[in-house]
Amino acid sequence: MKLLFPLFAAAITAQVSAEVYFKEQFNDDGWKKRWTVASDWKSKDELGEWEHTAGEWHGDAEDKGIKTSQDARFYGLSAPLTKAFNSSDKKDLVIQYSVKHEQKIDCGGAYIKLLPGGEKFEAKKFGGDTPYAVMFGPDICGTSNKRTHVIFHYDKKDENLLIKKDVGCENDKLSHLYTLVLRPDNTFEVFVDNKSVRSGKLDDEFDFLPAKEIKDPDQKKPEDWVEDKMIPDPEDVKPEGYDDIPAEIPDPDATKPDDWDDEDDGEWEPPMVDNPDYKGPWKQKKISNPDYKGPWVHPMIANPEYEYDENMYNVCKDGCTHVGFELWQVKSGTIFDDIIVTDSLEEAQKFAEETFFKKKDGEKEMYDDAQKKERESAAAAMDDDEDDLVESE
Ligand SMILES: *[C@@H]1O[C@H](CO)[C@@H](O)[C@H](O)[C@H]1NC(C)=O
Ligand SMILES: *[C@@H]1O[C@H](CO)[C@@H](O)[C@H](O)[C@H]1NC(C)=O
Numbered sequence: 082m083k084l085l086f087p088l089f090a091a092a093i094t095a096q097v098s099a100e101v102y103f104k105e106q107f108n109d110d111g112w113k114k115r116w117t118v119a120s121d122w123k124s125k126d127e128l129g130e131w132e133h134t135a136g137e138w139h140g141d142a143e144d145k146g147i148k149t150s151q152d153a154r155f156y157g158l159s160a161p162l163t164k165a166f167n168s169s170d171k172k173d174l175v176i177q178y179s180v181k182h183e184q185k186i187d188c189g190g191a192y193i194k195l196l197p198g199g200e201k202f203e204a205k206k207f208g209g210d211t212p213y214a215v216m217f218g219p220d221i222c223g224t225s226n227k228r229t230h231v232i233f234h235y236d237k238k239d240e241n242l243l244i245k246k247d248v249g250c251e252n253d254k255l256s257h258l259y260t261l262v263l264r265p266d267n268t269f270e271v272f273v274d275n276k277s278v279r280s281g282k283l284d285d286e287f288d289f290l291p292a293k294e295i296k297d298p299d300q301k302k303p304e305d306w307v308e309d310k311m312i313p314d315p316e317d318v319k320p321e322g323y324d325d326i327p328a329e330i331p332d333p334d335a336t337k338p339d340d341w342d343d344e345d346d347g348e349w350e351p352p353m354v355d356n357p358d359y360k361g362p363w364k365q366k367k368i369s370n371p372d373y374k375g376p377w378v379h380p381m382i383a384n385p386e387y388e389y390d391e392n393m394y395n396v397c398k399d400g401c402t403h404v405g406f407e408l409w410q411v412k413s414g415t416i417f418d419d420i421i422v423t424d425s426l427e428e429a430q431k432f433a434e435e436t437f438f439k440k441k442d443g444e445k446e447m448y449d450d451a452q453k454k455e456r457e458s459a460a461a462a463m464d465d466d467e468d469d470l471v472e473s474e
């Protein structure tokens with residue numbers, strides 16, 4: 082027992098130690114006080130209004146989110162974290178939120194940003210140029226641009242590094258849950274609807290580090306390197322008289338017409354026809370080149386500039402203090418909900434169970450009903466049209 086007890090206690094502490102830096106469910110009107118509209122970022126006409134709503138289909142009418150409500154507008158909104166997230170503390174960073182494109186999105190961003198700035202963060206000016214630590218979430222424009230952004234700011238290069246291979250995203254009209262985990266062991270993972278869709282090492286999937294190997298600058302292709310796979314066959318020589326064979330010959334079957342008058346019509350000449358013996362211009366046969374060495378491969382050497390960086394993950398080394406949306410939407414109607422920033426994936430998953438997963442089935446049912454009604458009324462409208470036609474006849 083004496084041994085078991087401390088273990089048990091340790092398990093409890095591990096559970097309790099999850100830290101939540103931010104949580105927002107948008108379920109009360111107080112959200113307007115917690116969030117600041119970026120009113121100095123764009124003019125009033127350019128900035129879209131946020132609507133507080135559960136949307137057309139939902140699992141719970143009282144459980145609201147915030148919706149972009151005007152087409153072709155910018156949306157700027159941010160809120161301070163309850164507690165700053167400092168990645169130097171070597172904790173996991175977990176960002177999670179839900180996105181519902183009720184409008185059947187054609188073009189619009191729906192990503193979230195984690196921002197440094199602290200006291201100096203200017204919420205009213207927050208916009209596309211504001212420095213950020215992480216940018217994460219779906220962005221759709223047309224059929225070819227459809228991705229979940231995963232972008233980390235890398236202090237050492239002062240660059241925002243995009244994931245090199247696109248991560249897909251959902252574009253139907255239902256809620257989807259996006260989760261990003263960034264770990265101090267310099268790995269990351271992306272989940273959509275709690276399913277892992279990408280994971281890996283930061284240095285593999287982003288350009289944090291210089292290449293491990295480079296082409297050896299001291300080596301170059303030898304002058305006498307033979308790259309021609311085929312050569313003309315020296316044994317194959319043009320037969321004598323080949324070029325003397327004409328392409329056309331006088332038609333041997335033609336005869337001078339009986340009524341041909343040499344004096345009036347001039348000397349008769351038979352028409353020309355293709356020469357069956359003519360074989361076109363002579364081409365020398367080709368054979369495999371016995372000296373062929375294959376393509377030259379530049380030998381690689383270790384890159385002297387390469388240096389591993391233990392601190393790639395450290396995107397919030399000066400503390401991240403805010404989250405924000407900074408978007409452009411051609412077609413509005415996206416609803417954001419249930420945001421959490423924490424250091425524990427389990428905590429985020431638990432939160433998802435209390436929110437996203439609780440509402441998901443109800444939302445789907447209501448959506449399916451709405452779809453059914455739409456189809457029925459479309460069918461009814463067609464019937465009406467037919468009736469009108471009959472009456473007018
Ligand atoms: C989410 O995924 C975890 C495994 O990563 C699993 O334990 C959990 O049950 C999942 N949650 C839901 C609601 O499916
Ligand atoms: C972040 O944490 C590190 C290590 O715990 C500490 O040295 C640093 O002062 C912290 N930075 C901020 C901005 O809190």
